[in-house]
Amino acid sequence: MTPLVDTHCHLADSRLDAELDEVLARAAEAGIEKIIAVGAIGSIATDRRTLEIAEHYPHIFAAIGVHPHDARNCTTERIAQLRALARSQKVVAIGESGLDFHYLHSPVEEQEQSLRKHLMLAAELDKPIVIHCRDAEARLAAIVREEGLPAAGGVIHCFTGDAKAAAAFLELGFLISFSGILTFKNAGVVREAARIVPDDRVLVETDAPYLAPEPHRGRRNEPALVRRTLEVLAEVRGADFHGLAAAIAENSARVFRIVA
Ligand SMILES: [Zn+2]
Ligand SMILES: [Zn+2]
Numbered sequence: 001m002t003p004l005v006d007t008h009c010h011l012a013d014s015r016l017d018a019e020l021d022e023v024l025a026r027a028a029e030a031g032i033e034k035i036i037a038v039g040a041i042g043s044i045a046t047d048r049r050t051l052e053i054a055e056h057y058p059h060i061f062a063a064i065g066v067h068p069h070d071a072r073n074c075t076t077e078r079i080a081q082l083r084a085l086a087r088s089q090k091v092v093a094i095g096e097s098g099l100d101f102h103y104l105h106s107p108v109e110e111q112e113q114s115l116r117k118h119l120m121l122a123a124e125l126d127k128p129i130v131i132h133c134r135d136a137e138a139r140l141a142a143i144v145r146e147e148g149l150p151a152a153g154g155v156i157h158c159f160t161g162d163a164k165a166a167a168a169f170l171e172l173g174f175l176i177s178f179s180g181i182l183t184f185k186n187a188g189v190v191r192e193a194a195r196i197v198p199d200d201r202v203l204v205e206t207d208a209p210y211l212a213p214e215p216h217r218g219r220r221n222e223p224a225l226v227r228r229t230l231e232v233l234a235e236v237r238g239a240d241f242h243g244l245a246a247a248i249a250e251n252s253a254r255v256f257r258i259v260a
């Protein structure tokens with residue numbers, strides 16, 4: 001079976017953590033060989049639990065940070081805690097950070113400050129940054145242009161913009177990751193963008209427990225379902241499933257610096 005990678009999911013979320021062994025068994029059955037687990041939602045406890053999971057399973061790696069919804073939590077103390085956790089070999093990225101002007105759960109100013117702190121931390125630790133961006137593509141690109149993308153690069157996760165936004169992020173050096181949203185009926189704009197991302201810059205993810213792909217939309221998502229999004233991504237790009245899966249495995253190994 002072609003090895004698949006779920007490059008972004010939230011295993012510390014209680015909906016997945018409560019039955020983690022079963023979730024991971026189903027992922028293994030579906031051919032998912034590597035998982036990037038992202039903390040960031042809520043308090044440092046989520047980052048700690050995410051890292052604990054990554055340290056327990058050889059094929060799971062962690063990204064730690066402060067989600068833009070919780071940007072107010074991005075205090076000097078939290079950054080120091082993240083820096084300490086990042087000493088673990090299993091921390092392969094900083095994030096998810098970014099801007100969410102759709103939900104605006106945090107004020108714009110706090111989100112922007114948090115994003116700048118994450119870009120600086122990623123640069124300092126020489127790790128890639130994982131970016132969440134919703135209805136804020138132009139502002140996000142402007143801030144990355146000002147601060148600079150960390151040398152280790154970055155990923156725009158769960159891309160929801162159009163082809164023009166994708167082109168701008170590619171020009172800045174990002175990889176672009178597609179989630180179950182790609183499979184939604186009303187996501188024609190995202191599918192158009194998915195066609196212009198080169199083979200060596202594309203990733204795929206579940207963002208579980210959120211955003212289950214069709215025909216599972218509305219239900220709890222889990223890493224096994226990354227296979228479904230990859231099928232649709234291959235179809236949209238007119239690509240061979242196995243070839244695309246291999247390219248994505250290579251891309252994720254390169255950006256997260258994990259052995260393919
Ligand atoms: Zn996100
Ligand atoms: Zn996420």
